[in-house]
Amino acid sequence: MGSSVVDLGPRLAAVLAVLTALAAVGGRLSGLGQDRPVVVAALRATVQLAVVSALLLAVVRSLPLSVAFVLLMVGVAAATAAGRVTGLPVRAAGAPRRVAAAALPVLAGAVPVVALVLASGAVPLRGEAVIPVAGILVGGAMTATSLAGRRLREELTGRRGEVEAALALGLQRRDAVLEVARPAAATALVPGLDQTRTVGLVTLPGAFVGVLLGGGSPLEAGAAQLLVLIGLLATQVTAVWAVTELIARGRLLPDVPC
Structure with missing residues (x-):
């Protein structure tokens, strides 16, 4: 693992997908009506963090x-x-x-x-x-x-x-x-x-x-x-x-x- 808390790779992507699905299903079955917001938030976070990570490589200098x-x-x-x-x-x-x-x-x-x-x-x-x-x-x-x-x-x-x-x-x-x-x-x-x-x-x-x-x-x-x-x-x-x-x-x- 080196200096990272998590291992990057397919297993991480799979875990993130399952966690998103669990949160969305819970939001639906609980009656809270938060299934769609959960999925949207997870997708936004993924895209935003990918973009921000790339930007920070240049910005922090x-x-x-x-x-x-x-x-x-x-x-x-x-x-x-x-x-x-x-x-x-x-x-x-x-x-x-x-x-x-x-x-x-x-x-x-x-x-x-x-x-x-x-x-x-x-x-x-x-x-x-x-x-x-x-x-x-x-x-x-x-x-x-x-x-x-x-x-x-x-x-x-x-x-x-x-x-x-x-x-x-x-x-x-x-x-x-x-x-x-x-x-x-x-x-x-x-x-x-x-x-x-x-x-x-x-x-x-x-x-x-x-x-x-x-x-x-x-x-x-x-x-x-x-x-x-x-x-x-x-x-x-x-x-x-x-x-x-x-x-x-x-x-x-x-x-x-x-």
Whole structure:
């Protein structure tokens, strides 16, 4: 196996096909209706990773190209989060405004953490280091934004009467929405908190394994993983805070009570 976690070849392709089929069949038989989305997601991931792997061979050698690639990540993350938060497809009217609004919590969460780890020298300013670290943090910000925003949309829809009652009592819109929104938004932090609390006991995440496979010591692997996990916590807390404020101010969900 060398330095790889898996053996490349026909057996891997067969296993991936079987796993996709199992997930799709489970999505159909369970009544969840997720059989087609599972297949589409698996096919997209295969194509995207093949293309990205080829691109990275050239991109990581150039810092400007690496920065451009990170910006592409941010754009895709913002578009994905906008769809999850609003429940509207990218092609729906007003998409640029929604994507721009969703980009704010993604950037607010990821940029300060990326800037800190690079400025401190904890992560070298090289493409092969910048892209994976930025990708993890941007992905974490996207996930937190999507989870918090979607949960807030559901909560505000179900408890609209409470928000309107608070408005009738004289509360400002932001304050009325936040009374409902904050506890709901906090649930978006549960996965990150659980992952951090149980690291090394339940899972050995990718950064840890990657450093070990690259020849680093267990101590170096642990330090790298700790940086990623705590960086993700800071990223996700900020992203959830930002998306909650945007929704409370009516900047992201147009149907928030006025």
